[in-house]
Amino acid sequence: MNEKLTKYIKPVKIFVSSFVDKELTLFAASLSFYTIFTIIPLLLIVMAILTALPSFADYYEKIQGFIFSNLMPVNSDTVMFQINGFLQNASKMGAIGFVAILVSSLLFFKNFEYIANRIFHAKPRNLWESITTYWTLLTLTPIALGVSFYITGYIATLMASNSLTSGLNILPLVPYIIIWGLFFLIFQIAANAKINPKASAISSFIVSVIFSLSKNAFIYYVFLNKSYTTMYGSFAILMFLFLWIYVSWIIFLYGLKLCHIIDEIYKKKQRIAE
Secondary structure, three states, rough: OOOHHHHHHHHHEEEHHHHHHHHHHHHHHHHHHHHHHHHHHHHHHHHHHHHOHHHHHHHHHHHHHHHHHHHHOOHHHHHHHHHHHHHHHHHOOOOOHHHHHHHHHHHHHHHHHHHHHHHHOOOOOOHHHHHHHHHHHHHHHHHHHHHHHHHHHHHHHHHHOOOOOOOOOOHHHHHHHHHHHHHHHHHHOOOOOOOOOOOOHHHHHHHHHHHHHHHHHHHHHHOHHHHHHHHHHHHHHHHHHHHHHHHHHHHHHHHHHHHHHHHHHHHHHHHHOO
């Protein structure tokens, strides 16, 4: 009995020891700091791409609502209003403002890439590869969101027109599927390494579930925690925004760590098979 128990406990201990990484919380804090400075430039690029695609004009508000509801689960309307104001002001910026945005964005992506490569024990990309990789990600993300909402609307229309499927509503599942897809895409290209798609699919699914559960838990936490609202007043929204960004990065980085562990398992099996 003890031998059988030891047989199962040992792999669990190995997994936990390899999974738990104290550096990830520090990395999450670093990325949260950069996120505060780059959130407006990145959203400006995403929204500009969406507005440049007339095919997705009908889904612009839905996509915008999806982005802000995940960026800030509580008081997302207030945050959306404030950030939209910042985005409108961004169109008036001069050359110096553009350079500042460019530099802050590059610093964010270089920091993110360094952390991803450190988790996967991969060599860093050169500057040009980094720029092309993350620019591709930035341009593909809004397009993927637009396509997702378009396909969902088309499928929902077809189901509504059929008597057998008219009672089914797939729309509540859409945000979860989109989050899973986005995590999968980022996990695949974050590090300068060849990642097994199965490892990315499994880890991104687990992380998307944890992210969604954490978002609901965060909503309850904000409603139950009245001390910050009493102490900081309207500034409490910013406090919660920064906190949620930090929590989101912790979840994401541990997701990358999980992806690396699963990927190593697949590679080990492949080496044994060969």
